[in-house]
Amino acid sequence: MTLDKLKMIPLGGLGEFGMNCMALRWQDDIIVIDAGLMFPEEELLGVDIVVPDISYLTENRDKVRAILLTHGHEDHIGGLPWILSELNVPVYGTEFTLAYVEGKLEEHNLLDEADLIEMLPGRRFTLGPFSIMPIRVTHSLVDCVALAIHTPVGVILHTGDFKVDLSPPDGKPFDLHAFAELGKQGVLALLQDSTNVDRHGYTPSERAVRPRLDEIFAQAKKKLFFSCFSSSIHRIRLAMELAHQHGRKVAIIGRSLDNSTEIAQDLGYLDLPQGLVINPGHIKDHPADKLCIMISGTQGEPMSALSRAAVNNHKFAHIDAGDTVLMSSRVIPGNEKSIYRVIDHLERRDAKVIYDDGASGLIHVSGHGSQEELRLMINLVRPKFFIPVHGDYRHLKRHVELAGSMGVVEKTILLEDGDVLELDKNSATKTGKVTVGRVCIDSGGASNDVVGDLIIRDRKHLSEDGIVLPIIAINKRTGLLENAPEIVMRGMAVAEQGLIPEARQIVQRTLDNSSPEEKADYGVIKEKIRTDLKRYIQKSTSRRPLIMPVILEI
Numbered sequence: 001m002t003l004d005k006l007k008m009i010p011l012g013g014l015g016e017f018g019m020n021c022m023a024l025r026w027q028d029d030i031i032v033i034d035a036g037l038m039f040p041e042e043e044l045l046g047v048d049i050v051v052p053d054i055s056y057l058t059e060n061r062d063k064v065r066a067i068l069l070t071h072g073h074e075d076h077i078g079g080l081p082w083i084l085s086e087l088n089v090p091v092y093g094t095e096f097t098l099a100y101v102e103g104k105l106e107e108h109n110l111l112d113e114a115d116l117i118e119m120l121p122g123r124r125f126t127l128g129p130f131s132i133m134p135i136r137v138t139h140s141l142v143d144c145v146a147l148a149i150h151t152p153v154g155v156i157l158h159t160g161d162f163k164v165d166l167s168p169p170d171g172k173p174f175d176l177h178a179f180a181e182l183g184k185q186g187v188l189a190l191l192q193d194s195t196n197v198d199r200h201g202y203t204p205s206e207r208a209v210r211p212r213l214d215e216i217f218a219q220a221k222k223k224l225f226f227s228c229f230s231s232s233i234h235r236i237r238l239a240m241e242l243a244h245q246h247g248r249k250v251a252i253i254g255r256s257l258d259n260s261t262e263i264a265q266d267l268g269y270l271d272l273p274q275g276l277v278i279n280p281g282h283i284k285d286h287p288a289d290k291l292c293i294m295i296s297g298t299q300g301e302p303m304s305a306l307s308r309a310a311v312n313n314h315k316f317a318h319i320d321a322g323d324t325v326l327m328s329s330r331v332i333p334g335n336e337k338s339i340y341r342v343i344d345h346l347e348r349r350d351a352k353v354i355y356d357d358g359a360s361g362l363i364h365v366s367g368h369g370s371q372e373e374l375r376l377m378i379n380l381v382r383p384k385f386f387i388p389v390h391g392d393y394r395h396l397k398r399h400v401e402l403a404g405s406m407g408v409v410e411k412t413i414l415l416e417d418g419d420v421l422e423l424d425k426n427s428a429t430k431t432g433k434v435t436v437g438r439v440c441i442d443s444g445g446a447s448n449d450v451v452g453d454l455i456i457r458d459r460k461h462l463s464e465d466g467i468v469l470p471i472i473a474i475n476k477r478t479g480l481l482e483n484a485p486e487i488v489m490r491g492m493a494v495a496e497q498g499l500i501p502e503a504r505q506i507v508q509r510t511l512d513n514s515s516p517e518e519k520a521d522y523g524v525i526k527e528k529i530r531t532d533l534k535r536y537i538q539k540s541t542s543r544r545p546l547i548m549p550v551i552l553e554i
Helices: 055-059 080-086 095-107 176-185 206-219 233-245 255-266 280-285 305-310 336-348 371-381 393-404 453-465 496-512 516-520 522-541
Strands: 006-012 021-026 029-033 049-052 064-068 091-093 116-118 125-127 130-137 144-151 154-158 189-193 224-227 249-253 291-295 324-327 352-354 385-389 419-423 428-433 438-441 467-474 486-490 550-553
Touching: 006 049, 006 055, 021 144, 029 130, 055 080, 080 095, 091 095, 095 116, 095 255, 130 176, 144 176, 154 176, 176 371, 189 371, 206 233, 206 324, 224 305, 233 249, 233 255, 233 291, 249 255, 249 280, 255 291, 280 291, 291 305, 305 336, 336 352, 371 393, 385 393, 467 496, 467 522, 486 496, 496 522, 516 522, 522 550
Parallel strands: 029 064, 064 091, 091 116, 154 189, 189 385, 224 291, 224 324, 249 291, 324 352, 467 550
Antiparallel strands: 006 021, 006 419, 021 029, 049 438, 125 130, 130 144, 144 154, 419 428, 467 486
16 A cells, blocks of 8 residues: 555645635646636735746656646636746647737747647547546637546546536537536546636536527617627627627727637638638728727726727727627726726717617626536536535635535535645545645746835835835045935825924934934945934824935035
8 A cells, every 4th residue: 555645735726716826736747727817906006917836846846747738728827937937847738729828928028938739529648657648618708628638546627617508609518427427537626716606506608698698689779889898708709799689880999809800711710701800990981880999998998999989099999979888797896996887988978778688688607517516517417526626715614515415526625825635546635735726927027027025015105105215425535414304294184384304303303413423334324314313203293104214415
């Protein structure tokens, strides 16, 4: 009997939405499932993206065999540029997923170095002790897979993001049969998507939105602006079909939408009639009631095409009174403010705005399975151990309760980021923790744009209490003050008139009471000024601004 156990270590995505990343380890071999990012919460001031801390992988870099991607959404592939810049390993994904990955790596100048390998649903491949079978699932994106990973102790089944759609628009249905087969052979552990565990019943098929969208196309009197997630290929295809049917020309506006439609056309997911798509520059040459404008920015992103068009600041997209703006997507929690701001601007332009407010009919369906689909999957697979993935803690907890109540699973396990779960054929136990966390990245996404906790704290500090700059000009030759200290204050909500003269005197006093030796050491003198000013400002205003003395040599 060998004492070897399989280790399962979530590095992100269990306890938050986004940043999905899971490591599986057998002895000296590690494979990683997904490499996602997350968008920052409000308190992460100035941060653009958040990726998982992969120190566990970098510490074991010689053992990491590959990264396997379930599908091409940002919360599953967005962290790749960051991870590959630290750890260049082969990346496996389906054809469509890799097309997205290529664009992303090209942006970061990492494409030439990358080793991208296509995997096909239904075709098994081997990586060290792991034998991996990708299984087709349906989601709001195309070409998505679940991964059945055959390990020395049994099969680990990772669903990726999924819903059970048996009649998707691309004619590639959810492979129920493959899951049933796995259930017959026996599955050691099922890792299942928890996103919609709160929703009763089934998630409707992608086709379910067609009747309501058809109605909106028929009723639109003037231009119709259609906005959806740029990765929703099914929805883009449906909008193009309806535009064609209603005699409207289509203009595509927004880089992400442009990109997606191009990839979808290249890979055969979009087959557009000749002359349907026009250049945005030709919008003005067509009557308003013969136009459908596909525009990106469904989440109210400040620089997106829709946000700019809403304030009449877009070169080609002009929204006039009587135009219809259809936002065929859900409101992602956290984005409400920016979305409603855009809607307000659109209403000011007298456009008719239709969005997912619960009263507009079925204009959007989720890409994630609801409770009955989750139950269906558990019943089909009948795993020994059940582990929920992808969700906040409350989702994972509810999912564990749902799986436990079915009486099919031997043991449910609630894992969080960093937990180490050890499995063998008969047992699954948590045995410890590894370092995990968030790495905050500004704009570029290169590893040198990492924002540390200290910087976030400084930004918070600045945003709440402001900044004080005491400026001291010192003569290089004599070491004497050239003139009285200057004080600059920014972002302090107190009357400066009384504060500044007193603050000047304090700086002057500090300098007068310092020895020539201290004055010659700028580090020491800056610290003395900072301490004395801090004491005075705190005492007189109860505020704690950031104090940064500046010494100019003249």
